[in-house]
Amino acid sequence: MKSRTHRRALPAVLTLAVLAVAAAGPALRAGQAAPAPRVQTIVIDPGHGGLETGAKGALGNLEKDITLAIGLKLKALVERNLGLAVFMTRDRDVDVSNENRAAIANNHKAGLFISIHANGSVQRKAAGSETFFLSLNATDEETRRLAYLENNSSELQTRIDPSTEDDLMMILWDMAQTAYIKQSGRLAELVQTELDAMLGTRNRGIKQAPFKVLTGVACPAILVEAAFISNPDEERKLASDAFQSRVAEAIYRGLVRFIRAGE
């Protein structure tokens, strides 16, 4: 109910804002040049699920269960405090392909995509939190195409239609995230800062990697590795309700800062 009244009030607020800017004159308008599109919808992606368990902890905890718990907590926070629409790529223990995760984001016209994971390493000592955004791994030919997409990202929404069978469209669809790399990097930075402030885990910083789930997402997108499930100390934390809530709160604070900066 609350979010519906918000939505009804929105056109009126926007009209007032536009009028105010027009009245304030050209100086103010120059200062507000090219604002990013307002975020209306957030898609939360709890990593893995179903038969695909993700990393396994020595104490028996599974990555898929922890990512879902954190994801549901984050959903509740966003809905309660921001009144934005939130969609989950999964809200129970089921398999979802990487393509479908991206498609859920794009079909709901997501403004932000947050993939939640728990890390794993062959070394039990490995520990800490980190936030990833997509790396391109691009060849020269791809780089040229990406440069084009980056300069024309406003066109992208209309150019990409998941229902089309057209080969070129499918290539663009496949590479959608490349138009949002800079914004994704900024989002990663803000979320990682909050994770570092709230979790007390080692800060592994922001990194770029060619993660499959991010490549097709047509909006700013990050993948959060909350802590290492392969490290027994961190596995215990990840399995605790209190730590899961802190991870959700940290991601929430980071994305609030990102949304406010874009307004």
Add this chain to the structure above:
Amino acid sequence: MAANDRRRKKRAALSRPALVLGGLALVLAVLIVVFFSDGTEEKVKRFIDANVPKPAEAGGGAGPAAASRTVTLFFLADADDLLHKEARDIAAGPTAADEAERALAELVKGSERGLVSPLPAQTKVRQVFIGADGLATVDLSREFAEGFAYGSTAELAAVYAVVDTLVFNFAPVKRVVILVEGAEKETLGGHVDLTRAFLPDYSLVAR
């Protein structure tokens, strides 16, 4: 008149395939004679010698049996969970692809200085193919995708240990595609995209 004409035409039509068959038989006979006559075998041998590079020559070393070269492998260290360089001697030649297969086998075998291989110990290197465009295709056995605790960090370390080892040591290699058991696999454990070629990433390597 008309009947005569038709008969002549018929004779001509019959003789055309006969001529073609006769011609083919003649060509075949000449080929057989040439093939079995003395000296041709020698000529073929000389042709092969001149045009097919010998393994020892392609290797570029003196004394092919004893030749070896030093490659740099990448292993994980417990202290910082970064990849660390380790030198290893492998047999040289005959081709870069052969050397690349040996280097990756050593990567699986593990460190001689107490570091950790990011690849599962049972992984077998099935084949490395290096294309003229600088794309190396690495085919690893199924154990590569089965043998370790999945997680982003584990996947990144495994993938980039392979990619960095190939690009760092073998000049013709610019990009690397990884196959598992001869087929494309989307990811190892749900994270790193294996369907695209990798450029090296030395940010995972300790300085």
